[in-house]
Amino acid sequence: MEYSILVVDDQPDNIKYISLLLKEMELGKKIYSAPNGKIALGLAEKITPDIILSDWEMPEMNGLELLKALKQSAKTKDIPFIMISAVKVDAVSMKESFDAGVHDYLKKPFDKLEFMARVSATLKLQGAYLKIKKNNDEIANQALLISKQHEELKKLNKLKDNIFSIISHDVRSPLATLDGLLQLFDDDQHILSEEELREYTGVVRLELNKVQTLLDNLLYWAKSQLANMQDTKSNVDVYEITQEVLSLFEERTKKKKLNLHNNIDPDYVIYADKNMLSFVIRNLLANAVKYTLDEGIITINAEFLMDSVKVSIKDNGIGMRSETLENLFKDRTVDTQTGTSGEMGTGLGLVLCKDLIEQSGGSISVKSVSGEGSEFIFIIPYNT
Known part of the structure; x- marks a missing residue:
């Protein structure tokens, strides 16, 4: 197998000799060289070699400084690094080198067979490491x-x-x-x-x-x-869509003689999901009609903010008990509070409204006082 190899040394003869040994080992697919750590660092970032063989003592940036700089980059931190030195051969220097992350250490002058054995072993270990890393990545993805x-x-x-x-x-x-x-x-x-x-x-x-x-x-x-909820946004006239929803309740509101007021400014167009907006207004209005006494008042208002619309549906009906208010918008619970005409509710509509509004990046809240009425407020973002 051939590899991409970077040889770093300030002595051209050393680079030439190491390159000949690598070719003899039939490892040199591409052999690059650099006279110091500074040039080697830039080259390593560019070519990402399979292994780096570096001298310690060099001008501008020595081998140890090069090693530490390589470890700071995600792209080069795992490249195997063999330090080769004729000067830094004491135990303290070698320990410092291994602490910095060197994979192996050779003393100059080195034996040819030892050099070949150390390089081969380092490449094999690196191959095993990369295989394990790949398997771990696949396992993590799975x-x-x-x-x-x-x-x-x-x-x-x-x-x-x-x-x-x-x-x-x-x-x-x-x-x-x-x-x-x-x-x-x-x-x-x-x-x-x-x-x-x-x-x-x-x-x-x-x-x-x-x-x-x-x-x-x-x-x-x-x-x-x-x-x-795939994106199905379009230009929506908020007043018009509210009027369409109100028409669905015409029979029920006449029967209870309710006064419905749509106070939203006409012809105000927003870019939003029409079906979602209609669904939410319909369910909140149905809730208001259900809990408003005969001849009661229901008002619908909208405030257009910088990047969202705030809609409120307010009634002067019977309001909600504290225990009912606490359970609103939670996982589906049966609402035991009957409407003013004996209508039974499930609480499902409000849970669905909350889900859909939050999916669109909005929010919903409620204000209610028992015996005085309720006001539901929802905010949804839009693009004009």
């Missing part, structure tokens, strides 16, 4: 990959558990209600009056709306978790 796969598997298992939990509890419950109503409709012994029919039809519509909203939230969230 360990990192396995760790990432393990974390991804944990994430998928958690997603699976959440989906199954939601389906088993939150989807089955309204479906069971619908099944009971259908059985009532099929009961020949019980003829429904027009008033009862209207009442039960309203319940069916409410339960179907609940299932649809829940499934929409669940599917959007699951997609975001699995796909890591």
Whole structure:
């Protein structure tokens, strides 16, 4: 096997002799030379030789100074270094050299066979070191990959558990209600009056709306978790998208005679994820409608900061109990606080909002006083 070798000595005859020995050993793929440590240092950074053979006593920068400088660079610190000296042959000097990181030490004049044996042994040891280092790097990379796969598997298992939990509890419950109503409709012994029919039809519509909203939230969230929310940003009119969301609640707000005020400046366009923004506003508005008393007030405001938009949805509803407030935005928990019209909540929507907002680099917070209302505030970055 041939190597790239750097020979450093201020005596040209020494360089010539060492080069001849290396060629005789059939090691010299490329043999470079330098008259002192300063030139050798620059050359080593450039060519990264497989081994350096250096004299100690040289002008400008001696062999020991060269060795210490090489150890300071990540590119050259692992190059095997053999010190060759006719002067620094005492035990103290040799110890100083080995402490600095020299791989071997030869005294001038050296025996030809000894020289060949020392150089061969150093190269073999270096080859073994590099092989071990390569294996260790591969093992470290494999360990990192396995760790990432393990974390991804944990994430998928958690997603699976959440989906199954939601389906088993939150989807089955309204479906069971619908099944009971259908059985009532099929009961020949019980003829429904027009008033009862209207009442039960309203319940069916409410339960179907609940299932649809829940499934929409669940599917959007699951997609975001699995796909890591690919960048789908576009120019978004915040006022317009808020108006679109408000139209979805028209029937419910009329029924409760709520006053909704969209105070966002019209025609203000930001570069953001429209689906994510719509999803968050829809869930927070649904929360406000659910917990606001008849003829209550809900206001939506936006403040445009330097590189983000701050949106708040405020209501004068029933507010939240302290224990409910403490559990918001945590891993999915069932919200036992019913709405002002008996609506049941799961707390899922708020958890999903938090996940999506944080994925976009934003944040969400809430202010609430029991009996006085709540205000949800979220901030998301955007590019105009």
